[in-house]
Structures are given as structure tokens and as C-alpha cells.
Amino acid sequence: MRGGPVPGRAVRAPPLQRPASGLPGQLPAEIEGKLLCEIPELSDITPLPQLETETPVVKILHSDSFDDALSYFRAIVQSGEVSMRALLITSYAAIVCPSHYSVWQYRRKLLAQLKVDPHREIEFVQAILLDNWKNYQLWYHRQQLVASIGGRSDERDITDSCFEHDAKNYHAWSHRQWFLRTYPPPSWLVEERAYCDRLLSEDVRNNSAWNQRMFVLLHTPRDHPEEFGQILTAELNYTLEKLNAAPSNESGWNYLRGLYTKFPGPWDAGFFATISASCDALLLRESQSPHLNAFMFHFYRDWAARQGDVSIMAPSVTIAKLLRDEIDTIRAKYWDMMHERVVAALAAAATTA
Amino acid sequence: MALRNKALPCDDLSSTPTLNAQRKVEEEILSNYQAFLQQHGSSAEAGSGDGAPIPAPTFDVSNMKAFLRNSMFRPMSSAFSSLDGSRAWITFWCTQAGALANITNFDARSIMDFLRLSQHPDGGFGGGPGLLAHLAPTYAAVATLVNLNREGVFEDDEPLRLIDRESLYRWLMSLKTPEGSFAVHHDGECDVRGSYLALSVAQMTNILTPELLEGAVDWIAQCQTYEGGLAGRPGLEAHGGYTYCGVAALACVGAIGALDIDALTYWALQRQMSLEGGFQGRTNKLVDSCYSFWCGAVLALLSGTTRSVMAAETSASLASHMDPILFDRASLLDYLFVQCYDASGGGFKDKPSSRLDAYHTCYSLSGVSVAHSVDDLPSQSGLERPLAFDPVKVPPFLQHVTGDGAGTGATPFKYPVIYRGRSRDLALLSSTNAIFNIERNQCRKGLEFFRSLGNPMM
Numbered sequence A: 001m002r003g004g005p006v007p008g009r010a011v012r013a014p015p016l017q018r019p020a021s022g023l024p025g026q027l028p029a030e031i032e033g034k035l036l037c038e039i040p041e042l043s044d045i046t047p048l049p050q051l052e053t054e055t056p057v058v059k060i061l062h063s064d065s066f067d068d069a070l071s072y073f074r075a076i077v078q079s080g081e082v083s084m085r086a087l088l089i090t091s092y093a094a095i096v097c098p099s100h101y102s103v104w105q106y107r108r109k110l111l112a113q114l115k116v117d118p119h120r121e122i123e124f125v126q127a128i129l130l131d132n133w134k135n136y137q138l139w140y141h142r143q144q145l146v147a148s149i150g151g152r153s154d155e156r157d158i159t160d161s162c163f164e165h166d167a168k169n170y171h172a173w174s175h176r177q178w179f180l181r182t183y184p185p186p187s188w189l190v191e192e193r194a195y196c197d198r199l200l201s202e203d204v205r206n207n208s209a210w211n212q213r214m215f216v217l218l219h220t221p222r223d224h225p226e227e228f229g230q231i232l233t234a235e236l237n238y239t240l241e242k243l244n245a246a247p248s249n250e251s252g253w254n255y256l257r258g259l260y261t262k263f264p265g266p267w268d269a270g271f272f273a274t275i276s277a278s279c280d281a282l283l284l285r286e287s288q289s290p291h292l293n294a295f296m297f298h299f300y301r302d303w304a305a306r307q308g309d310v311s312i313m314a315p316s317v318t319i320a321k322l323l324r325d326e327i328d329t330i331r332a333k334y335w336d337m338m339h340e341r342v343v344a345a346l347a348a349a350a351t352t353a
Numbered sequence B: 001m002a003l004r005n006k007a008l009p010c011d012d013l014s015s016t017p018t019l020n021a022q023r024k025v026e027e028e029i030l031s032n033y034q035a036f037l038q039q040h041g042s043s044a045e046a047g048s049g050d051g052a053p054i055p056a057p058t059f060d061v062s063n064m065k066a067f068l069r070n071s072m073f074r075p076m077s078s079a080f081s082s083l084d085g086s087r088a089w090i091t092f093w094c095t096q097a098g099a100l101a102n103i104t105n106f107d108a109r110s111i112m113d114f115l116r117l118s119q120h121p122d123g124g125f126g127g128g129p130g131l132l133a134h135l136a137p138t139y140a141a142v143a144t145l146v147n148l149n150r151e152g153v154f155e156d157d158e159p160l161r162l163i164d165r166e167s168l169y170r171w172l173m174s175l176k177t178p179e180g181s182f183a184v185h186h187d188g189e190c191d192v193r194g195s196y197l198a199l200s201v202a203q204m205t206n207i208l209t210p211e212l213l214e215g216a217v218d219w220i221a222q223c224q225t226y227e228g229g230l231a232g233r234p235g236l237e238a239h240g241g242y243t244y245c246g247v248a249a250l251a252c253v254g255a256i257g258a259l260d261i262d263a264l265t266y267w268a269l270q271r272q273m274s275l276e277g278g279f280q281g282r283t284n285k286l287v288d289s290c291y292s293f294w295c296g297a298v299l300a301l302l303s304g305t306t307r308s309v310m311a312a313e314t315s316a317s318l319a320s321h322m323d324p325i326l327f328d329r330a331s332l333l334d335y336l337f338v339q340c341y342d343a344s345g346g347g348f349k350d351k352p353s354s355r356l357d358a359y360h361t362c363y364s365l366s367g368v369s370v371a372h373s374v375d376d377l378p379s380q381s382g383l384e385r386p387l388a389f390d391p392v393k394v395p396p397f398l399q400h401v402t403g404d405g406a407g408t409g410a411t412p413f414k415y416p417v418i419y420r421g422r423s424r425d426l427a428l429l430s431s432t433n434a435i436f437n438i439e440r441n442q443c444r445k446g447l448e449f450f451r452s453l454g455n456p457m458m
Ligand SMILES: [Zn+2]
Pocket: B288, B289, B290, B291, B350, B360
């Protein structure tokens, strides 16, 4: 089940519709189910077969409809034809092979020169996207279309639909970030944080959602330090709460470390106190947690560097040994190296003092 | 394990999609390891970290040659139609896997002819004959041609001479964006793959110029996230494949020092799974054999820097005795050989429940090579940009990047495997150059050949 509603936005994107039949560039004739070579309006085009070497290498035995569409596509690329029927040919080619970057590139040329309504094209690409969520070409094509209408399409909707199936889809997150950066809707920062919260309430280990929270933070204006400090403190408490419920969740620990490394400020002292108190409390029940201990190791070391006070990292010596010898042995070489580095830093500081 | 290390605990009692998927994979992996131990009469208990000796896995490459050859020369069914724009990639996966497994007697001339036909008249290579030029098949074509250029097969470096460097350079320049990234093709998406593919091809073929590199290093550095790894673009999530692209792109121009090395090192190490032994690609995702290379090579590329930081902060003696490739080599090899290798099919799978394929065979073997290597990449804690443009000599940091240590006096990492009933050292494989992912000797020959031609753009 989905979590609570996102303020200011519909709880859920309207279900995506596959467009009614009809392809951009469709000819008056009924073409449903026909091959291109059966369409009279194309009879003057000589299809170009795939060029192959004498001994074919990585040859693919395509279906008839694939060969048909691509042969006509090659023919119009060669002649440089710009027409509605050329657009129809790219529709066929895009449907049989949505990953064909050459097809989409030529199609964009046609769309621009023929001044095709981008809204109609958005519907077309959406229909293909619904079955091909992991495809660089489709998302890029959609991005170009949305840009051509000045971002007047809330692209959060289509990515919401994608995340219903795959909440970590890299292409969709990339598209969403592009949209939010380029055409930021009013109050998107608040809405986006709420959306991430919803995703995390469904799966607290969804690292993409944590990363998106960081994206929101990185785009939050910092001209009022007090306000920003409040937002950061809320993030800190949120993260500690999530970690308390699931201390083995690496995403949360990475985020916590990111919070204090990416945003130094007047709140530093308070952060240090809050984090160390929380970790000490958690340690009482999770003393053997590799995640908690690894976090604490880096935490003391990071703060020693931040404060210019090497002695702060003293507890890291024992923690590194515990990780190396008992609880995180697959990274034993790393912990051994870090142990030596911390010991050396402490010794050097002692000599200077 | 998993054979050698204890699994990390999952404290959560709740069931979330991530946790359910992870537990399912863990159960399967654990039972495979347990079966492997029983089969070899071992007293070790999988997942216990009890330190009992682990038997050598079987690695029989007898069927690999047929698998790689069929992948290139037997026509594929229409189920593979979606790969129509990626055919040059398939020649790379197969020839690189072959080069590492010492299987090289393919019909190299036909492969070369296919790539020649895929070269675009305006520069670069398309995924197949007649296609628009794209950076991925361009890298694949160049790397394949470098791998194929063997004496006794070709004369006068014929495969390398077919690359039209001047049009390639003009095309690469036309893909540059004002932000410092590269589009993967004209009117195509820009991400850190583009940076790696463009810079590595330019460096290999000796057409790198300050103009081509301008802004690229800074843009790649912006892709490093709060987690320490790199994302496809600034703001996105850290990811093993993109991290490799960014780090290797910087390594090939001597600029790894532009990144936060400590954060990157720990992030890459965190991707190695305690129970499985293999790497995952992102935090809280599943293990997958291709990340053996993507993440493993990142750690190999950092090895020289790791050692020099150790020397600077502790002592020369500690630094010289450490293993600067910090991941658990044996556990990674356990995962690849016990869980992913399909001896009857002659290739690797991404995880035990999957089917083998050429892509995972290539990147598993490349990962094996990295896990087995002993050479350091020279330290790049400072920027070494001027060196990147030497038009005559191969920059030193491009050369000895992972190998069997021949001539360096280093002791190769020992990991015995059973091949045709006999225990042998993994040295039955060749090594890869971790920056270009091309077999090491072929890579050096390619770099030297293009230096001998000079840089036509400088
Ligand atoms: Zn994979």
C-alpha cells in the first residue's frame, strides 16, 4: 500500500492510457496489421536490406516485420526524405526496435521539420515506454519533447507510474531530476521530500529514494541559515529514527554521513552531540553491528578533521580492530589500513603536543 | 565465503521489497556454497567464517571457445532483435573474453571487416553497418581492433590502420557539451559513459588534445555523490557502472586526484557482499557478476594512490607490505567460479539463477583478471595532466595497470582452480589493462602503435 498523500499533488498519478490506435504520420489508408511493403503509398520506395560482410558477424535473424520496417527506414535515411510517410516508417521502426538510437534521432529531425504536435508524439512515446522502462532512447526522446513544449507536462506523473513497478529505475530518476531542475513546479521541494518519505515508508532500503532526498536538500536555498538549519535538523532526526528501526540499513548510514559532510555550518556542534548520543544509545543494543560500527569509525575521523582536533578520533582505533577481526572481515584489508592510519595520526599528534 | 566471511546481519523483521529480494538470493547462494563444500568433502561451514580451508573450484574452459565463437558467428534468433544497434558491442565482449581466456583463433578478418563496414564516413563507429555513429560501439570497435591486432594474423597493424583518426577526432569534438560532458551520439543523451568512451578512445588512438579535455575533469568530479561513488550525472545515485566510467576516464588522463579518494574507496568496498562475495552495483541492490569488473577495477585503479597515501601517513614499510587492492580477492573469485560459471555452456551468468551471456562472460573474466592482478597503477593523488598529452611516449600511468606482475618481482596472488582434473594456478588467464579493459599486452601494443604515428591533432 502507498503511504499518506503528498501535499499539493494528487495521491497517485492517473493510470497511464495507451493511446487509441493511430500512429503519427499515419496515412489515410487502413494500415492496421500491414507490413510497409503492402502499403501502396510507399510503393515507389525501394527498401534497402541490411548491409552485411561476406561472412556475417553477429547476425540477427529478425522477424519479417522487423526487416520490413528497418529496410524502409534505411531507404528514407539514404534519400533524406522528409515527409509524413517517412514519419510513419520511423513509427514502424521504433515499435519493432525501441532501442534503435538511429531511428529516434532521424525521427526527431522529421518531427521538427514537419512541425508535428509534440503532445501527440508524447502519447506515442508513452505507449512504447510502458513496455520498455529501461531504455535510454525513449527517455531521452521524451525529454526532448517535453522541452519543446516548455515543460508544460508534469513529468512527475510518468515517473510515479514507473516507480510503481520499479522504484529504483535509474532512467526514471534521471528524467525526474532533469524535469525538476529545468522546470521546477512551485513548492516542489516540499512535495518531493514528502514523496521520498512515502517511498521510504514502503521500503526503507530504497537507496534511490534516499538519494532523491539528498537531491532535494542540495537544491534547497541556503540564504537563510536559520531556516536551512531547521530543515537539516529535521532531516537528521528523521534519519536517526529510520536507523533506529533498521540499524542494518546501509542507505540510512550513508545518508547520515552525507548530511554532516555535505553541509557544514553553525549547527555542527549540535549535530555532533546528537549523532554521538544516538549512536552510543544504539550501541547498547547493537554492539556487534558492522554498519553502526563502520559509521562510528568514520564519524570520529570526519569530526577530528572538521575540528582540527586529532584526539577526537581516538575511539576509532578499537572500532577498526573490531571490524577487521570480527564483524566486517570481508573488508579486513581496508580496516587494517585505516587502523594504521588512525594510529599514526594519533601518535603524530601526541608527539607534537 | 560467504565461503570465507560471515554474512552481515539483517536486523529487520519487516519485509520490504529490497529485503525480500536480498534474502531470496542469499538463500540460494548459501545453499550453493554449502553444496560445493559437501561435494569436496570440506568440513568448513558456509557463512560461518570458521576459517577452515576452502577447496579449489573447477574452472573448465573447454566449452568457452564454442560459446564465444557461436555468439559471433552463429546467427541469433529474433529474440535478440533489440541488440541490433549494439552488434559491435557483442564483438567486443566475445573477443575480450577470448583474449583473457587465451582463446584467440577466431576468424579475426571477418570481425575486422564487420567493424570496417560499421565505421561512419563522418567519424566514429555505429552499432552495425549503416548506423549513426555512437560512442559505445566506437569504444567497442577500437578495443576489439586492438585486441585482434595479433602478429601472424595481420600484417602491418592492418586493424588499427582502418580507424580514421582525423574524422574520429572531429566527431568527438562535435559531441562535447558546454558543461564538459559528452553526448553519446549527435542529438543523444549525455552522461559519464560518454566521458569515458570519448576520452579512452582519444587516449588510445593518440588524438587527445587540451581542447577535447577542457572541462571534462571538473564535470566528472561533479558526478561524485555524498555516498562516495559516481552517478551517471550530477545529482543521481552512485552506481558501479558509472563509477567505473568516471574513475577510468580520469585515470586515463592522469586526473584521479580530482576525486575524494577516501570516500570513493570506501564506497567501492562497501559494494562487495559479505555472504555472496561478489559486488552489487548500488547500495541495497543485488549482487551481479558484471560489477566484479566495474567495482573491482575501480579499486585496482586506486591501488597506487592507496599505497602512496599509506606511505605518506604511516611508514614506507607498512605501505610496501600492504595489498593495495583492498577488496577480498578470494571471495570475489569464489562467487565467480562457484556461483556464476556455467562450465557446460562455457560462460558466466550474472547470478546463479540466470542464464549465461556474452556480456557477463566478458565482465566476469575481466573481474577475475583484476582480482588476480598485482601491479599498482602509479599514484595519481596529484593531477598529472601535462603527461596525458605526450604525443610520442605512452604516459607511464597507462601502462602497468593490473597484470601478472611479470618483470616487477611482485608475487602473483594464488588462487588454484581445477582444470581437467588437475589443480592449476589461475595464471592460465591473461590480464586486462583496467583503464581500457583490453588485454594487457595487446593494449600496450596498441598504445605504442598510435604513438608511433604521432598525434595528428597537436
Ligand atoms: Zn550485470
